[in-house]
Amino acid sequence: MSIETTRLPIRFSCYFTRSRSGEQFVPEHTIGYVVSGKLEVNDGTEAVSFREGDLYFCRRNRLGKYTKHPGESGEFRSISIFFEQGTLRNFSMNYGYTSGGMTAGKSFQHLPAPSVLSHYMESLKVYESLLKEQGKGELLLVKQHEALLLLLQLKPEVKDILFDFSVPGKIDLEAFMVRNYHFNVDLKRFAYLTGRSLSTFKRDFEKVFHLTPSRWLLQRRLQEAHYLIKEQKKAASDIYLDLGFEDLSHFSYAFKKQYGIAPSFV
Template sequence: MVEIEKVRSINYSGVFMSCFAQHDTKSVEAIPNHSINYVCTGEQIIESGNERIMVGAGEAVFVRRNHRTKIYKHGKDGETYKGISLILDRNVLRNFYKTMDKSNIPKDIEMSDDNVMKIGRRADTRSLFESLTPYFDDNLKPTEAVAHLKSLEGIYALLNTSDIFYQILFDFADPWKIDLLEFLEDNYMDDLTMEDIARYTGRSLATFKRDFKKISSLSPQKWLIKRRLEAAFLLLQEPGKKVQEVYLEVGFKNPSHFSKAFKALYGYAPTEIKRDEV
């Protein structure tokens, strides 16, 4: 087995640098603030709903706040993946908006439904992120004032990219709650904690637990296990599917835990289904 190199990730006041080995690295993200992701080397693929957005070296992408994405990062052409994310804090955006000359805001802009927007290659965006790389390469922590200035530079870069960002960045309404059952059906195979699910669906942990009781008599943990077992049962009906493949595919980490839970639900071990196969 090839050993995967350790992930290197640094956070300086809302500016994140991530560096990964050649191997694919997957993360599930849904942060409460807007962000701009820039790829220095390698490649990033973002899954947003049914859409897959590829971001190559020198390109940037805007990700809307409270929107859940799956992000795959990997090296390319012999280079490791290196990317920087700039988080746009809501308080910074509020203060920016307060000082704006409102007469300069474009009129009649329709709110976009897009949650992920590829910015592509722009000189102002490239200049912003290239100015941040020395802080990570030399392990020199920027001051709070410098980090704040970089956030402002990021805001200006977005506003110069498209007028639609006036509507998006300065919309300070509270995030809406995502339908719990729909979210869980789409993501039950992922390795998510209860805190993750609460945050990704726009809830506090207490509100998530209270809302979940309205849709199931089971606890969230038991619901997830049952749903994974149901998916495993269907997969095991497929010719050629092996038990050791299925338990990982549906989100279990331990084969003995999977086998024990499967037998408790269905009355027989998962290997019983495959016994008649040659």
């Protein structure tokens, strides 16, 4: 069972009973705090774990796979605060914060804890009930504003990330796709993250790989699946989600069509 509150700048997430895995695109910069349980995330380059009491920062425009593990209480609980671009632009104008330029960095990183900010995030638990009441959004916006000030006090250099409003620049398409082919996102998202329009992405893709994006993604995922099943003795049910397939039946059908044999007989 999972409960998540959305649409407001502060989200309370609670997941019960068993581990939950998935993947997502991170559209906005986010502060997260693990109240109970453990969160594991992987952006395709690095795997990071956050445990009870950990505070972390997520960069926008990043891909990530996650697993939420309930703690001893049987629950995974977290609090997240999102900073939309409009909010950050207004903050930048009001307080004079500017970015020193585009910076490289981790998709998901630990923030110092315990700290004033981590204690602040812990204190937000009492506001969870407000999300069920009408007209309380303004108060949560104030709490979001406070969190942003505390984040900048705790880690001043993060301003170069928060207040960089540029769109992703055109990057090496081949390197990006080889690193991220296993993420189950649509072609528009891949195009945006590589700094291209969808039409330019498709054109550049075929120049590099000599296949359409959809065909290449399917073949690349199936190749990796074949290797994992044959050489690493992995079960199809354990790998299909990690390779970007939405369900096991679709994976099995595609695998048999490609290799002429069901995954279980490799």
